[in-house]
Amino acid sequence: MPAKKLNLRKRYGLLTRGMGWETTHQKMDDVFPYDSFEGIKITDWDKWEDPFRLTMDAYWKFQAEKEKKLYAVIDSFAQNNGQTNLADASYLSAIKLFITGVTPIEYAAHRGFAHLGRHFRGDGARIACQMQAIDELRHQQTQVHTISHYNKHFNGLHDPFHQFDRVWYLSVPKSFSEDALSSGPFEFITSISFAFEYVLTNLLFVPFMSGAAYNGDMATVTFGFSAQSDESRHMTLGLEIIKFMLEQHEDNLPIVQRWMDKHFWRAYRLLALVAAMQDYMLTNSPMSWKEAWDVYFVENGGALFEDLSRYGLKMPKYHELATAEADHISHQIWSVFCSLGNATGFHTFLPTEEKMAWLSEKYPDTFDQYYRPRFEYWHQQQKDGTFEFQKGLPQLCQVCQIPMVFTEVQTDPMQISYRVTEHGGDKYHFCSDGCKDIFEHEPEKYVQAWLPVHQIYQGNCGGPTLPEVLEWYKFTPEDIGNYIGSQDHARWQEWTGEDKEVKQA
Amino acid sequence: MAVIAKDGYIDLVRDRVENFHGNQLVYVGWDDHLLFSAAQAFPLPPEMPFQTLVSEVMASVFNDHPDFQKIDWERAEWVLDGESFSPAMEASLKENGIGHKSLIRFKTPGLKGINGLRL
C-alpha cells in the first residue's frame, strides 16, 4: 500500500511534538536543568500553541529560496558597482554602526536561541527556538556578506566582531545581549523576542531598512527584505511566549512584568544609538526618531498592552519618560559622538543647514532651543579651524553603559540626569531611574559590568594613550574622525566629481 | 536579591579601587556647560591636592571652553556626591572626603556657557 500523504496538521504534529518524550533513564529535571530556576511555573507544555506551525522540512525549503534570491541580488550589486549609487558616502556611518553594533547582536541571539532550542522542556517551543537560532545565524551571515562589498571600498568595516567586544560605545549592545544571554531561558526570550523583537523591532528596522531605501543602499534593503519574514515569525513567538507564561500560572505575572519593565528599558536605551543614526547619519531621513516612536511605540505599543491587560500585564515602567525623551535623545547622542569623533569607528559630521532645518521642523519644541546652538557653535569652530575633539573620557552609566548624557527632560532639559546608589561600600552611577532599578534588583550582576572607560584606566585596553586604545580596538587613523577630509570622502569625490561637503537633504 | 542567572555569579566587583593601580576614580561634571556632554572620569591618586585637580586635571579637559579661564574660583559652588561642600584647596582629595567613584559637580556663578545657553 503506498504511503498516504499526511495532512499538514499530522505532519506538523509528528515533526514537532513527536520529537520529544518523557525520559526514564534520567530525570526530566536533569535533562532540562535550566527551565525552572527562574520561578516560572509551567503546568502543561502541551498547551504551547506553535504560532506558525512550520515544519522543519518546510522551513529549510523557504529559507533556501530566500537565500538564493538574496545572493543573486548581492552578486549583481557587486557587478554593477552598487556603492556608487549611494546618496552620499557619509551615509555609510550608519552602515558602520550597523555592522559593528547590530550584526553581532544577531549572532548573540543565535547563541541564545540555540541554548533554548536544547533546554526548553516543551518540544513545540524547542523547535520554534531552533528555527530562530538558525534564522539569527543567517541574519548575521547575510549582513556580513552584503556589507563586505562596502568593505572593499570604504574604511571602518573590517573587523566588527573584534570591535564589538572592545569599543566604548559597542559595549552598549554587547552588554544588552549578554544581560539576556546570562539570564535563564524565560527571561532571555522575554528580553529578545518580546521586549526587543515585538515591542521595539520596528524602531530598529524602519530606520535602517527604509533609511537604506531612501539613500540608494540596495544591498542593505535586500538583506532587510530577506530577514523580514523571519522577523515576523520571531515577533509572533515573542507574543506567544508571553501569553503562554501568563496563562500557565498566575504566579508568573509579577516575574514577567518585572522582566518586561527591565528589558523594555534596556532595549530602549540601546535604541538611543539608533535614534542618533536615524536623525543625523542618514543623508535622507524617512522619518524622525520622534515620529517613529509615536507610531511604533505610543500607538502600536499602546494597543498591544491594551490587549495584554486582560492578563494583568501593564505598560512597562518609565514608558512615559521614554516618550518625553523622544524629543531629546537623538540630539544628545549625536552631540557626544561629534565631540568624541576621534574615537569612533565611523566618521562624524555636523548636521548641514538643510538637516538642521529638517530637525527644527521635526522637533519644534526642542531642537532650536536646546540643540541647534551647540551644532552652530561647532560649525563656527570648524570654519575658524579651532574645533577640537574633547580630551577626557566620559562617565558611563553602570547598566546601559552609555555616557551619562541624558537629561532631566521633564523638569530641566539642560540638567544631566544623575542617579547613584551604594553597594558593598562602592558607589554606582546611573543615567536614569530605569537603569538604577535594574541594578538594585540584581546588584551582583551589574557590579561585574565591563565599563570601557574604567577598563582603559585599569590598563586593560592596549595602553594609556588614545592611539594605543584605538589600535587595540583595531581602528585605523583612516576609520576615525571627521567625514570631511577622510579617505572615504576623497574616494567619493573621485567617483562623483563633486560633494565637497556632506550632503544632506 | 540574588542574581537569577544561568551559571551563577562569582563574587566579582570589576571596579574595585584596588584595580586602579593606586588611583581612585573621580567624576567631575560642570553644570550648565553641556558642550561637555557628560561628566568626565579621571583616575587620580587620593593624595592629590584638590588644587591640582582644579588647575591641572580639570583644566586638561574643560579649558577648551572659553568660560574656563573666566572662572572666579572663590565663587565656585561645589557638590560632592549630592551634598554641597567647600573643598580645602591645599588638602588632598581623600582629606576632602572624595572617595572612589565620587561625583563632583561644580557651578560657576555668572558663567552660563556659550551665549548664556548653558552650553
Ligand SMILES: [Fe+2]
Ligand atoms: Fe535577526
Ligand SMILES: [Fe+2]
Ligand atoms: Fe529576530
Ligand SMILES: [Zn+2]
Ligand atoms: Zn543607563
